[in-house]
Amino acid sequence: MDSLSPMAQAKMKARQGVRHVGMEEVDVKDLVTMKSVPVDAKTMGEIMFRGNTMMNGYFNNTKATQDAFKGGWFRSGDLGVKHPDGNIELKDWSNDIIISGGENLSTIEVESVLFSHPAVLEAAVVGRPDDYWGETHICEVEGWMECEW
Structure with missing residues (x-):
């Protein structure tokens, strides 16, 4: 190594x-x-x-x-x-996989993309109910910014 x-x-x-x-x-x-x-x-x-x-x-x-x-x-x-x-x-x-419009979305993979940005120190991604998609992601980054897809 x-x-x-x-x-x-x-x-x-x-x-x-x-x-x-x-x-x-x-x-x-x-x-x-x-x-x-x-x-x-x-x-x-x-x-x-x-x-x-x-x-x-x-x-x-x-x-x-x-x-x-x-x-x-x-x-x-x-x-x-x-x-x-x-x-x-x-x-x-x-149990953390989010099924959105028939697609399986990994919370850890979304978090790892967020963590790759130099300004991001902390991030959390969870699913939330959505009438159209079934579920969508919601995340909190560094405790001050909310984003959704």
Whole structure:
């Protein structure tokens, strides 16, 4: 990693999906087919786990446990991509995806675009109901500016 530029090092260190000894398997899977997504750093799927460090289930909630472990994997609810170097990058949480006019919009991706502007120190993006689109984004930047799409 030392041979990489500081920006490339920062991007690699920002990834979250590094395996540890107690985890049997970690994968990013298509929710419908349960097949691993391509290792292309672009195709998004749900991050799923297997291993002896996983919980047994939700206390006194059989239905939630069955849903969480459907297909034999613990479904984290986190959405991510797999990189060719084997790391997984977290992209969003499935409950934070905003469906606007049939398009899936990631709050984290919109925030990362806002953060790329040098004047932006803080940003938050959430969805809000919209009569025409179903949902739209609304964001707050640096606590003083509101924008919407």
